[in-house]
Amino acid sequence: MLKFLDKIRHDKIPFVALIVLIFMYLLILFADFFAVYPANYSNRKLAYQPPSNLYVITPENKFAFPYTYNFEKSFNENTLSIEYKQIRDKKYKIKFFSNGYEYKLFGLFKTNLHLISKPDDCNLFLLGTDINGHDVYSRLFFGGRISLTIGFLALLISFPIGALYGGISGYIGGRVDKILMRIAEAIMSVPSFYLLIILASILPSNMSSIQRFALITAILAFIGWAGFSRVIRGMVLSLKNQEYVKAIETIGASRRRIILKHILPQTSSYIVIAITLSVPSYILAESGLSFLGLGIQLPDASWGNMLREAQEFANIIYRPWLLMPGFLIFIAVLSFNVLGDKIRDILDPKTLK
Amino acid sequence: MSIWVYIIRRFLGAIPILFMVSLISFFLIRLSPVDPLAQMKLNPAISTETIEKEKIRLGLDKPVIVQYFIWAKNFISGNMGYCTDNTKVSTKIKGRILNTLLLSFAVIFASWLIAIPLGILAAVYYNSFFDRFLTLISSIGMAIPSFFFAILMLLFAQHTGWFPVGGLTSINFSEMNFVHKVLDILWHLFLPVFVLTTISLSSLMRQMRANLLDILSAEYIKFAYAKGLTKSKIILKHALRNAINPIITLLGFEFAGLLSGAALTEYVFQYPGLGKLILEAVMQSDINLVMASLMIGAIMLISGNLIADILLKLTDPRVRI
Numbered sequence: 242m243l244k245f246l247d248k249i250r251h252d253k254i255p256f257v258a259l260i261v262l263i264f265m266y267l268l269i270l271f272a273d274f275f276a277v278y279p280a281n282y283s284n285r286k287l288a289y290q291p292p293s294n295l296y297v298i299t300p301e302n303k304f305a306f307p308y309t310y311n312f313e314k315s316f317n318e319n320t321l322s323i324e325y326k327q328i329r330d331k332k333y334k335i336k337f338f339s340n341g342y343e344y345k346l347f348g349l350f351k352t353n354l355h356l357i358s359k360p361d362d363c364n365l366f367l368l369g370t371d372i373n374g375h376d377v378y379s380r381l382f383f384g385g386r387i388s389l390t391i392g393f394l395a396l397l398i399s400f401p402i403g404a405l406y407g408g409i410s411g412y413i414g415g416r417v418d419k420i421l422m423r424i425a426e427a428i429m430s431v432p433s434f435y436l437l438i439i440l441a442s443i444l445p446s447n448m449s450s451i452q453r454f455a456l457i458t459a460i461l462a463f464i465g466w467a468g469f470s471r472v473i474r475g476m477v478l479s480l481k482n483q484e485y486v487k488a489i490e491t492i493g494a495s496r497r498r499i500i501l502k503h504i505l506p507q508t509s510s511y512i513v514i515a516i517t518l519s520v521p522s523y524i525l526a527e528s529g530l531s532f533l534g535l536g537i538q539l540p541d542a543s544w545g546n547m548l549r550e551a552q553e554f555a556n557i558i559y560r561p562w563l564l565m566p567g568f569l570i571f572i573a574v575l576s577f578n579v580l581g582d583k584i585r586d587i588l589d590p591k592t593l594k
Numbered sequence: 595m596s597i598w599v600y601i602i603r604r605f606l607g608a609i610p611i612l613f614m615v616s617l618i619s620f621f622l623i624r625l626s627p628v629d630p631l632a633q634m635k636l637n638p639a640i641s642t643e644t645i646e647k648e649k650i651r652l653g654l655d656k657p658v659i660v661q662y663f664i665w666a667k668n669f670i671s672g673n674m675g676y677c678t679d680n681t682k683v684s685t686k687i688k689g690r691i692l693n694t695l696l697l698s699f700a701v702i703f704a705s706w707l708i709a710i711p712l713g714i715l716a717a718v719y720y721n722s723f724f725d726r727f728l729t730l731i732s733s734i735g736m737a738i739p740s741f742f743f744a745i746l747m748l749l750f751a752q753h754t755g756w757f758p759v760g761g762l763t764s765i766n767f768s769e770m771n772f773v774h775k776v777l778d779i780l781w782h783l784f785l786p787v788f789v790l791t792t793i794s795l796s797s798l799m800r801q802m803r804a805n806l807l808d809i810l811s812a813e814y815i816k817f818a819y820a821k822g823l824t825k826s827k828i829i830l831k832h833a834l835r836n837a838i839n840p841i842i843t844l845l846g847f848e849f850a851g852l853l854s855g856a857a858l859t860e861y862v863f864q865y866p867g868l869g870k871l872i873l874e875a876v877m878q879s880d881i882n883l884v885m886a887s888l889m890i891g892a893i894m895l896i897s898g899n900l901i902a903d904i905l906l907k908l909t910d911p912r913v914r915i
Contacts, residue, residue, distance in 0.1 A: 424614060426611050426614075427611050427614030427615045430615050430892045430896055431618075431892050431895070432853035433850075433854045434853075434854035434855070434869070435854065435872050436888075438857075438872070439619070439872075439888065442879070443623065521736075521737065528739055529739065529741060529858050532858070533858075533873065548741070548745075552862070554748070554752075554759070558749070558752060570739050571737055571738050571739065574736075574738075575733060578733055578737055
């Protein structure tokens with residue numbers, strides 16, 4: 242493992258990607274500490290407030306402790322729209338490492354310490370609010386919790402299933418192999434996104450958010466295992482004719498033991514490569530699903546469903562701060578891709594030149 | 595074995611797969627607690643007679659297994675039933691298939707046209723600045739979510755006014771003459787094609803680069819150098835032909851990926867394709883339409899793979915079938 246990290250460290254770009262990912266996961270691990278408002282905070286009176294800018298230079302050109310202004314909401318009768326205007330009468334100093342709402346760190350330790358907390362009577366929204374008056378900045382952390390973990394959880398389900406399925410199919414062979422592979426091919430023959438939205442749409446609507454999260458994970462896993470199992474099957478087909486397998490067979494080991502203990506471990510380096518390279522596609526699938534409103538539902542946040550607001554044309558033109566989650570998805574996926582490529586280069590001896 | 599026997603065999607092989615697909619999707623959809631006729635009953639434009647007819651056609655009073663066979667029989671004979679808005683599923687789907695094929699072929703054409711030369715250049719100038727730059731660009735292309743990229747492009751279209759914001763035709767499309775119609779469609783196609791091409795370009799370019807790099811280190815290439823052939827001749831005449839074969843295999847995958855990937859892009863651009871249709875069908879729980887578009891999607895995917903295999907056979911004499 243240390244050797245592994247050492248190899249990554251020598252290549253600048255994958256190393257940066259690794260750091261970015263560690264940073265992102267730390268942010269979502271301590272989401273409550275970084276957030277200004279609790280996950281479900283919503284103030285419908287303050288829908289679509291623009292981001293509160295932080296100022297460090299006063300109008301008199303002096304450095305100051307970061308401060309911000311409040312917005313005044315008014316209705317413009319000419320354009321029939323709600324407008325926000327900064328009131329520059331009163332400065333609000335931002336509070337760092339101060340007390341905000343109470344939360345439980347890791348679900349255990351009660352605390353109310355926050356990196357940034359809002360000054361009294363100040364509507365501090367660092368990245369503005371959405372239609373429900375949710376604080377976009379805080380929800381980026383809570384949304385990241387879902388978007389960045391759902392892919393891993395789905396992989397934890399789909400890869401063991403795919404490996405076992407492919408292992409059984411390849412090792413036993415014959416008619417079993419034919420039937421199992423036809424089923425896998427049938428699943429691969431449906432355009433995966435079509436299958437994804439259909440599965441998501443048959444979920445009942447009255448589920449708790451945890452149930453929904455679990456089922457979306459299961460659906461993502463269901464889409465992914467088939468293609469993976471075919472590759473494993475191909476590898477097993479060539480492995481099972483090797484002499485060491487013949488030797489174990491002669492000793493009289495059971496099929497289960499041979500597949501689980503002797504054949505599948507041989508495919509492990511491929512499995513590691515495939516896992517790192519497929520995390521991004523799971524993240525993208527979840528965000529796409531939630532973007533359509535079929536994945537994670539409000540009031541829970543995920544980067545995909547936060548982008549749902551960008552479907553409205555007026556929003557992307559007048560309220561560009563709502564596009565923020567898209568950039569985060571992009572950065573996360575990019576980092577996973579770069580890191581995955583590097584891990585493949587390290588583990589796959591064929592690519593070493 | 596002649597190529598025709600192979601094609602026929604593959605066709606026959608596709609039948610059990612399609613059977614499985616239909617079984618899986620039929621039971622998945624029936625698992626949902628949605629009444630297949632609920633939306634139809636809500637639509638006052640649909641007469642009770644039509645609903646009764648649908649009930650008999652779908653065999654809703656019979657057990658699920660029997661329903662499946664009734665559905666299968668109808669599907670094979672081309673009768674896909676009615677949508678919730680009282681139009682025939684088959685007429686609705688026909689236009690969408692063409693649009694999706696148009697989009698997919700345009701994307702495949704554009705991405706091959708760009709990816710192959712770029713991949714070659716990257717391999718020839720291996721590890722140069724140009725190569726690194728292309729690697730960077732392709733990583734970006736692979737990482738950006740299609741729908742987000744589409745939204746950014748819409749924003750771009752809105753700000754510059756150079757491109758239409760969605761749809762496939764202008765409002766006054768029916769009044770145009772033929773040349774204008776073609777130009778109008780191309781104009782509307784540009785942004786969706788651009789988004790999807792950028793995304794599918796990356797993997798294609800990487801594959802091309804990797805293949806060519808592999809082949810450039812082969813013995814026969816060294817021999818060609820030793821013989822004194824020019825570099826361009828070696829690459830274009832000897833290396834390229836062997837490097838391009840794996841890309842043709844990718845064609846099938848690319849087509850499959852396009853069918854899926856295009857759904858979100860179609861949705862954002864309001865492009866009237868199959869992906870958007872199935873999304874609408876799912877949202878309105880229009881069971882007939884969902885089932886039909888799923889099957890059509892599967893058929894398209896399988897034919898895409900078949901075409902790729904046949905092309906591979908035609909270009910590479912080493913492939914045995």
